[in-house]
Amino acid sequence: MREVEKIDNVENHYEVLGRVGEGGHGDLFLARDRQSGERVALKLQKTRDLGPKSIFQSAGRHLLEEGDRMMMLTGIQAIPEIIASGIHRGRQCLIMEFVQGSQLQDVLLAARPVRHPGTVASVIGQLCEILREVHDRNLVHCDLKPENIIVQPDGRLRLLDMGLAIAVGEPTDCERGTRGWASPEQSDACDQGLTRQADIFGLGCILLEMTVMRLPYGGLEERVTKPDGPVLPADRLAKLPPEFASLALRMVRWEAADRPADVREVFDELRPYLPRVGSRRPSKRLRPDPTEYYRTHLPRL
Template sequence: MIGEIINERYHLNAELGQGGMGTVYLARDTVLNRDVALKLVSSPRLGKDGRSRLLSEAQTVAQLKHPNIVTVYDAGEVENQPYVVMEYIQGDTLDKHQLDGYQQIVDAVKQICTALEYAHSHNIVHRDLKPENVILQPNGNLQLMDFGLAVSTTSRMTENGLIMGTVAYMSPEQAFGYEVTPASDLYSLGVMLYEMVTGSLPFEAEDALGVITQHIHAPVVPPIAKAEDLPGPLNDLIVSLLSKEPDQRPASAADVLAVLEDPSLFESAGSLDKELSVLDRIVRGRILGREGEFAEVRSLWLKSIAGQGQTVLISGEPGIGKTRLMR
């Protein structure tokens, strides 16, 4: 594709990166004589309706003007492939950076909250908030990209019924295919914040289904169990953001920002004076000696989310791992 011209206007000069939705190129707008970032969407399962929805979303997102949101300039189709033209921002995505200390993490998340509150006030939900969609500029400014442009999770089912996409940051309601609201973005923000302060994701497994199941059912291990110097209010905020029920999370990004801007945020140093339960301290590892049972339950679960109702009954002596198997 390098060297090609899209719709007689955008000259593709270099590839900037690839993701689940397609490829991003550094392009030259030959009409306005400026560099832009052009995302060429290549999801084979998008379909005509999906392409129309994506272009409609791009038109809506183009109305957003905010210092922490990458501006959308244009959108269109070329050979049945949608493309979105965006402001070209120099910098790397957040997943390539290690923020130094809680203060720097809080400063970064405050910028994300500001962007989210602005977008939500315009009835736009990101739907795919993750470090790869946040650009950190050399001056420390953060900008969110791909607002509202995520392909619907319900359209990304494999032949086995498994939802594909970025499941590590997916809210429980997204996993179920329910309506996505601003609360879903706040859950994803909670996952990001958890990862920033502990160095690990709240839910991990060997495959996407295992992660999705934990998002839906498994209680989160409080981050203070992994980062014992974490300020108490920050720990409580992350746990609330990761609530399974949307109405149990903070009401808005503005409410999250208020907590982060509270002068007393760092006054309460993290401690384990309030004892954590044994379960809160356990980091889920691999199940040993249950490969056969796990494979059978997983097969039935795949059939269930594909629309084929199933019933699973598990019995056994206390303490042999029934609950762990289901998680």
């Protein structure tokens, strides 16, 4: 694995153009290489607040660790390439490939509920293909949600933000993920470590959010903490597309062992609904349209 190039003064190499996003561990900026003119993404450590300097320094180390994890995924086309790390006005930052497109959350908000089987299968299927490569390198993403997924103009999905990724089976000492999409085992310390099934839960949440506009177990507001709560209210359960109802509910089962064993199993159940190469685009399509990927490429799983 090659080392990340380190830049002492990012401003000497890149012109920061403006903020394009924010997250819990860093803000995302669009920048331009001063020499080549190429656009890049710059993930910058948040500014220091009134807390101890040690917390600020720890956050900087965390961001650099994210860069190391991204280096472990070098060669996976759907994961943005890490170019360098450095210091920008006293804050740690990562310089990464800039991915043009729209956040999946914005694409879905303009069209939900999404019920077309080919569209649903294309979104979840592409994510299965991406996660298979991540999981094959022994990592769990831990933060699957529409906000961390970009739909490129050609319909291809890209997966962002490796800030919470962790090695399979590595024990955790606190909650890890985003409330609403995180699996139950991510909500507290996990001595046994997280498995690939944590990401399958997140995938199931995206499937439910697309089709019935509701996250499981009460979602963001009323998230239950015991396994005996209903997965969905009865009215939303009745609206689950029959093609995906059984799969979606298995993906978000409370116990990790009760979910599909891996993303290949999920993909195999989606396969009959994937658009065929050369087929027509859906009459009511997302923009950008994720079905375009399978209408022009054979599945890789």
